[in-house]
Amino acid sequence: MTQVKILAQSAEPHPLTDLLNRAFGPGRLARTAERLREGNQRIAAYDRMAIDNDGALMGAISFWPVRVEQTAGLLLGPLAVHPDMQGQGVGQALMQDALAAIDEARFAFTVLVGDLPYYQKAEFSVAPRALQLPGPVDPQRLLLRGEAKLCAALSGMVRRAPELC
Ligand SMILES: CC(C)(COP(=O)(O)OP(=O)(O)OC[C@H]1O[C@@H](n2cnc3c(N)ncnc32)[C@H](O)[C@@H]1OP(=O)(O)O)[C@@H](O)C(=O)NCCC(=O)NCCS
Numbered sequence: 001m002t003q004v005k006i007l008a009q010s011a012e013p014h015p016l017t018d019l020l021n022r023a024f025g026p027g028r029l030a031r032t033a034e035r036l037r038e039g040n041q042r043i044a045a046y047d048r049m050a051i052d053n054d055g056a057l058m059g060a061i062s063f064w065p066v067r068v069e070q071t072a073g074l075l076l077g078p079l080a081v082h083p084d085m086q087g088q089g090v091g092q093a094l095m096q097d098a099l100a101a102i103d104e105a106r107f108a109f110t111v112l113v114g115d116l117p118y119y120q121k122a123e124f125s126v127a128p129r130a131l132q133l134p135g136p137v138d139p140q141r142l143l144l145r146g147e148a149k150l151c152a153a154l155s156g157m158v159r160r161a162p163e164l165c
Pocket residue numbers: 023024079080081082085086087088089090091092093113114115117118
């Protein structure tokens with residue numbers, strides 16, 4: 001059976017692009033969350049990658065600095081697992097490993113666009129309706145993780161914050 005290892009490292013650009021294209025298919029760069037990644041920079045310390053026995057890239061996750069008013073946080077994504085390895089716990093392992101490393105004094109919340117049933121295992125819940133992204137998003141898929149009171153009070157536009165890198 002293929003063994004997968006989680007590493008606290010950034011994937012190389014080419015294998016990463018290949019993985020994202022396979023996992024998401026065409027149109028991934030048109031999604032609203034992409035507007036927060038353009039002109040922004042990943043927080044490399046929170047990059048995680050999953051590799052198989054041969055060192056091939058099987059999964060990856062990244063986080064990007066954002067702000068809501070003066071509150072700094074992170075955008076999670078993309079999270080992608082190679083189609084051959086899906087459903088074997090790799091996605092949750094990548095996410096849990098990275099989330100455990102986040103400095104919550106520096107980044108008070110994590111936001112993403114995704115399916116609640118998957119992300120609630122990592123303590124995400126539906127964001128308050130007052131929170132907005134720079135583009136259309138199904139409010140039931142706008143998810144937030146962080147201290148409950150702080151999350152409930154978040155209101156306004158999520159903006160990219162490359163100055164926080
Ligand atoms: C979504 C994704 C990252 C999950 O990674 P994974 O390694 O396959 O997931 P895990 O093995 O950790 O978890 C599997 C479990 O999550 C469930 N699951 C997977 N995707 C789900 C989804 N979108 N909604 C709800 N549950 C989901 C599976 O049914 C499985 O449930 P089980 O444990 O009860 O059997 C992966 O399928 C993927 O890369 N998909 C394509 C890209 C994508 O959609 N990324 C997320 C964008 S928000």
